[in-house]
Each structure stands twice: as C-alpha cells, then as structure tokens.
Amino acid sequence: FASHALTGRHVVISAGPTREAVDPVRYLSNHSSGKMGFALAEACAEAGARVTLIAGPVNLATPDRVQRIDVVSARDMQAACELAVTDAVAAVGAEQSVFIATAAVADYRPAQVAEQKIKKGDKDDEITLTLVKNPDIVAGIAARAERPLVMGFAAETHAVEAYAQDKLARKKLDLIACNDVSRADIGFQSDDNAMTVFWPMGDGVGRADLAKASKAQIARQLVQLLADRLSS
Numbered sequence: 001f002a003s004h005a006l007t008g009r010h011v012v013i014s015a016g017p018t019r020e021a022v023d024p025v026r027y028l029s030n031h032s033s034g035k036m037g038f039a040l041a042e043a044c045a046e047a048g049a050r051v052t053l054i055a056g057p058v059n060l061a062t063p064d065r066v067q068r069i070d071v072v073s074a075r076d077m078q079a080a081c082e083l084a085v086t087d088a089v090a091a092v093g094a095e096q097s098v099f100i101a102t103a104a105v106a107d108y109r110p111a112q113v114a115e116q117k118i119k120k121g122d123k124d125d126e127i128t129l130t131l132v133k134n135p136d137i138v139a140g141i142a143a144r145a146e147r148p149l150v151m152g153f154a155a156e157t158h159a160v161e162a163y164a165q166d167k168l169a170r171k172k173l174d175l176i177a178c179n180d181v182s183r184a185d186i187g188f189q190s191d192d193n194a195m196t197v198f199w200p201m202g203d204g205v206g207r208a209d210l211a212k213a214s215k216a217q218i219a220r221q222l223v224q225l226l227a228d229r230l231s232s
C-alpha cells in the first residue's frame, strides 16, 4: 500500500444515512452505519490527502487528521458537499480533487414537514405521507464543468453488477464500487465488506474484484484504485 498515493490531493467524502423529518419528533432514514465512508476517510488521510468528511447521523469517532462536518438531511448534505468540493477545487485544482459518495442518501423526503407532532386520530386507520425526490448529490457534482474525480457506491440486493454499471454511466462516475447487501456477512452494519469496482475503459469497463476483508482493508484497496485512475 503506497502511503503517499494521495499526497497533494483533497478528498471530499459523504458518509452515513440522511434523516428526513416528518414532524418535530419523527423522521425517515435507513440502516447505513457510515463505517465504509469513515474507513475511506481514514485510508485517504493515511495516503497523504487532505480529507473533508460530510457525515450524516452516525455513531463513529472522527479519524485522525480528518475534517468532519455533520449534517442531517439530504439537502443539508448536498449543500455541504457542494461547498466542500468547490473549496477543494479552488485550493488544489479539479485534477487534484476527489469526491467519494458513500452516503446512503434518502431517495425521498416528506413533501411537507408538519410543524407540530402529527396526532393519531381515532378514525384514521390509514394516513398518507406524500414524498418528493431528493437531489442526487453525486450526479450533481459529476455534472460540473470543473469536476473532481468522482467515485460512487452501489448497494444492491439483486442484479448488483448490472445496476452498478448502469449507475456508472448514468451518473457519469469515474469509478463505482458495488456490493450485495442481501448477504448478511458484508455491507451495512458489518465490519467486513467485499466489493466489485468498475470504471469506464475504452468502449467497455475495467473491473477489480476485492475479496471479503475488513472495511479498513477494503478502503486501502479502493484508495489504490483511485490513485491509479488519478494518474491514468
């Protein structure tokens, strides 16, 4: 593992879930632990990068030499990521900047946040919550003219490779790391992971298969793949 693989680079990483308020006491969210994003932040800092970690609500310690910004909702996370990427590009240039999207951003949020706690009515056996789509943070950053190198993640329960390659193209990513979250031994809350990484290569895709290992070990391998893309 090249310990200086990212010297001079500025890496911005989104991590964890987002929380979308329903009313003052309730929210919609998901089971993301943030572990993969925090492991990547640590590995990037070890590899010499300046690291800004934009974290949703998680119970994890901030890695050494990592600047952490806590956010709650998808829209907060988008604003923080956009700002951090703009700062990175201004500081070191687009070619030296990297955005890694590990966050499990809520796809939808309640159309309206009730100002007061929604009360349960005696006659209401059913209520309806209208949801609206959240912005796609990584696609927005990948669509910039002055863009960093962009890596996305795809957690799927089926047709993992097909969905990942579709996202790679649709979101205009430089790399995508995917894993099968239907396996109980890897992904989400687990300390281990196994991933397949794709990147555009000629008319097709390049591919690397990372065997099951700790998220720290997987993170180091992902840093190496990133460094390879930066120098290619």
Ligand code: C5P
Pocket: 014, 074, 101, 102, 103, 104, 105, 106, 107, 134, 135, 136, 137, 138, 139, 151, 152, 153, 154, 155, 167
């Ligand atoms: O479409 P899907 O959510 O599976 O895409 C996963 C990738 O896109 C991840 O890298 C995730 O962090 C990113 N994403 C995002 N903003 C969203 C949804 C997903 O940055 N609103």
